[in-house]
Amino acid sequence: IPIELVGDLAGPNAEARLGPAPLAFRRSGLQPAALSPLLASVRDVDGRVTLDGTISVAAGSAPETRLLLRFDDVAARSADTDVEGLSGTLGLSSLSPLASAGTQRLRARRVVAGVPLTDADLRFSIAPARRGHAIRIRTAAAGLAGGTVGLAETTWVTGASGNAVRVSLEGVSLERLLRDWHIEGVSGTGVLSGSLPLEFAGGGVGVTGGVLASGGPGVVQVDWGGARETLVGAGQQVELAVRALEDFHYEILSVGVDQVPGGEMTLAIRLEGANPDVLDGHPFNFNINLSGELDRILAAVREGRRIGAGLLRGGIGSSP
Amino acid sequence: CEPTVKVEAPKEPITINLNVKVDAEVRVKLEEQASQDIKNSPEIF
Amino acid sequence: QSKLDSYRANGAVAERFDGYVEVRDPGAPGDARALVNEVNAQRRALYEKRAKETNVPVAEVGKLFATKIVEQAPKGTYFRQPSGSYVRK
Numbered sequence: 001i002p003i004e005l006v007g008d009l010a011g012p013n014a015e016a017r018l019g020p021a022p023l024a025f026r027r028s029g030l031q032p033a034a035l036s037p038l039l040a041s042v043r044d045v046d047g048r049v050t051l052d053g054t055i056s057v058a059a060g061s062a063p064e065t066r067l068l069l070r071f072d073d074v075a076a077r078s079a080d081t082d083v084e085g086l087s088g089t090l091g092l093s094s095l096s097p098l099a100s101a102g103t104q105r106l107r108a109r110r111v112v113a114g115v116p117l118t119d120a121d122l123r124f125s126i127a128p129a130r131r132g133h134a135i136r137i138r139t140a141a142a143g144l145a146g147g148t149v150g151l152a153e154t155t156w157v158t159g160a161s162g163n164a165v166r167v168s169l170e171g172v173s174l175e176r177l178l179r180d181w182h183i184e185g186v187s188g189t190g191v192l193s194g195s196l197p198l199e200f201a202g203g204g205v206g207v208t209g210g211v212l213a214s215g216g217p218g219v220v221q222v223d224w225g226g227a228r229e230t231l232v233g234a235g236q237q238v239e240l241a242v243r244a245l246e247d248f249h250y251e252i253l254s255v256g257v258d259q260v261p262g263g264e265m266t267l268a269i270r271l272e273g274a275n276p277d278v279l280d281g282h283p284f285n286f287n288i289n290l291s292g293e294l295d296r297i298l299a300a301v302r303e304g305r306r307i308g309a310g311l312l313r314g315g316i317g318s319s320p
Numbered sequence: 321c322e323p324t325v326k327v328e329a330p331k332e333p334i335t336i337n338l339n340v341k342v343d344a345e346v347r348v349k350l351e352e353q354a355s356q357d358i359k360n361s362p363e364i365f
Numbered sequence: 366q367s368k369l370d371s372y373r374a375n376g377a378v379a380e381r382f383d384g385y386v387e388v389r390d391p392g393a394p395g396d397a398r399a400l401v402n403e404v405n406a407q408r409r410a411l412y413e414k415r416a417k418e419t420n421v422p423v424a425e426v427g428k429l430f431a432t433k434i435v436e437q438a439p440k441g442t443y444f445r446q447p448s449g450s451y452v453r454k
Contacts, residue, residue, distance in 0.1 A: 227432040230382045233446025241336045272333070279325050283333035290340045350419050350426065354433045357411060363367050364404045365434055 012059035018067070020052040025074070032076075047074030047086070066101065067092040073109075083120075085109025097128035103138055114205070116180070117142035117149060132159025145180055147172030147193070162201040169193050169212060174253075185225055190218030190253055203261035210257030220248045220271065244275040244284050266291040369404060370439050372397050379443035379451060380434055384408060384427030389443055389451070 002021060007014040025031060025045040032039035053067030074086040086108045091101035103125045111120040120142035127134050135158065140151035152166040174190040196210035222245040224231060231242045250273035259265040271286040278284075358365040369386070372378035377393035378386050378401055385405045388398050409423075412430065416423035435444055435454065443451045 225432065225436060227435075229435060229444045229446055229452045230428065230431060232452070233382065233448045233450065235448075237336055238338075240334065241338055244336075279322075279334075282325070283331050285333045285335045286338065287335070288338045288340060292341055350415065350421060350429055351433075353415060353419075354426075354430050357415075358430070358433050358437065361407075361411075363369065364407045365369075365430075365437070 013057060015054050015056040018051065018053045018055065020050050022048050022050045024048055041078050042076050043078070045074065045076040047076075048072040049074060053092075065092065065094055067095065071106065080113065082112040083108045083110070092126075094128075098126055098133055099128060100124075100126040111142060115144065117144055119143045129157050129159060132157055134158075137165075144169065145172050145174075145176035147191070162199060165198045165200070167196040167198055169195065172212075174214065174218065185223045186221070187223075188218060188220040190214035190220075190250075191216070192253075192255075194255075196257055199261070201261055203263075205259065206261035207257050207259040207265070210259075211254060212257065213254040214250070214252075217249065217251050217273070218253060220245065220250060220253070222246060222248075240278070240284075241286070244278045245286075247275050247277065248284070248286075249273050249276065264291055264293065366439075368396075368400055372400065373442040374439040376441065376443050376453075379445050380431070380438055381445040382428065382431050382447050383424065384412060384430040384434065387445060389445075 002019060004017040005014060006017060023030065023035075025047055027044050027046050032042050032045055048071075050070040050072070051067070052070070053065065055063055055065050057063045069090040069092070071086045071088055071090070075082075075084045076086065077083070086106060088104075088106040090104050090106065093099050093101040103123055105121070105123045107122070108120045109118065111117045120140070122140045123138040124140075125136045125138070127136065135156040137151055137154050137156065139153070142149050148170050149172075150168045150170070152168065154165050156163050156165070170193045172192040174188045174192055177192070178186055178188060192212045192214055194210070194212035196207055196212075199206040199208070222242075224242055224246070228242065232239045248271060250271045252270065252272040254270045256268035256270075257265070258268075267288075267290040269286070269288040269290060271288070272283070274281045274283045369378065372393070373380065373386075377388065377390045377397050379389035381387055385408060386401050388401050390397075408427075408430070412423050412426045415421075416426045419426075421429075435442075438444075438454060440454055442454045444454060445451055
């Protein structure tokens with residue numbers, strides 16, 4: 001990194017000029033871990049980061065650092081988040097402890113944090129905290145299946161044992177969600193919104209009392225495929241459910257989301273409506289509890305693997 | 321045939337509770353494996 | 366078209382919800398019964414292998430295969446349900 005000294009060393013103030021130094025990260029080449037062990041958890045980095053800045057020393061006052069990191073279409077991965085197309089500048093006023101020069105803004109074309117999001121836009125600031133750093137999230141928004149996902153203003157303390165974040169969802173298209181996530185055999189319409197209170201602790205991500213609901217009526221259609229015969233034969237109630245859900249016109253669709261950190265996720269799906277072809281459109285109230293290692297399904301979604309509705313049929317059993 | 325249900329009273333919704341247990345990873349693999357096996361031995365499937 | 370396909374299409378042999386086949390028509394020719402035993406033996410061996418690999422109960426493996434078998438079985442195949450009755454494709 002080119003360093004240029006400006007000013008009279010013996011004199012009261014001097015300035016060191018750093019860079020501009022473009023750092024070309026390559027998956028098979030330079031990685032952030034080489035710059036600092038702190039960055040070891042960020043891997044598979046690919047793209048250009050340009051370092052530029054000055055450190056000025058004036059007699060009688062602490063050295064002043066102004067450093068700018070410019071990201072140009074950078075991709076990176078960490079344990080549970082992948083980023084692609086990261087761009088923007090990060091202005092730092094101090095390196096250790098790390099502190100940003102006020103609110104900064106970074107954007108990314110694609111972020112996969114459990115679920116694939118697009119056009120993420122984050123405005124935040126970094127300040128030293130008693131333990132680790134406090135990342136103050138001013139605004140955070142991204143696209144999900146035609147709608148938007150946002151984070152409520154919050155502070156994330158890197159050294160803390162736990163952090164809580166509330167995720168809000170608006171205008172998410174059920175149709176696009178099911179298609180983007182390759183959920184085979186299940187199609188539907190409707191626009192979902194709601195909020196998911198997330199807790200990050202040692203054991204992983206937890207969700208308590210998340211709710212997603214459709215603003216108005218819509219349709220849910222399940223194509224049971226080869227398993228239809230098995231299910232239809234498994235008793236009256238399951239048969240009615242199978243036939244009704246093949247073309248279910250709902251008035252109410254709401255999904256309760258709960259996730260035990262590092263354990264099971266439960267989706268409590270409530271559907272109220274009718275299938276015009278079943279019992280002359282007699283009204284049905286469905287309470288479908290979908291539970292299991294759904295985070296592994298999300299992992300399959302992340303890898304773009306197809307999730308057959310067969311996945312759902314296999315475990316079906318109606319409570320008495 | 322469709323069971324005929326005579327409903328005179330105001331349409332009281334039929335409530336159905338369904339519990340679906342999903343053991344994701346294993347089932348996804350098994351599903352893909354089954355399709356593969358069936359394709360590979362047409363004489364017994 | 367395999368022998369199994371022709372027996373299934375004409376209803377002599379039926380598929381079952383548990384992943385095995387059975388003779389449906391008592392008047393079916395002798396070699397239909399032999400075929401059913403042979404096919405079931407080979408399927409059972411495969412289901413047990415897959416069950417060991419994924420530690421899913423072998424009965425569950427059979428049921429999952431059943432949903433895939435039905436999808437590609439020839440038109441006219443009878444499908445034995447848990448309740449005992451048949452559904453024809």
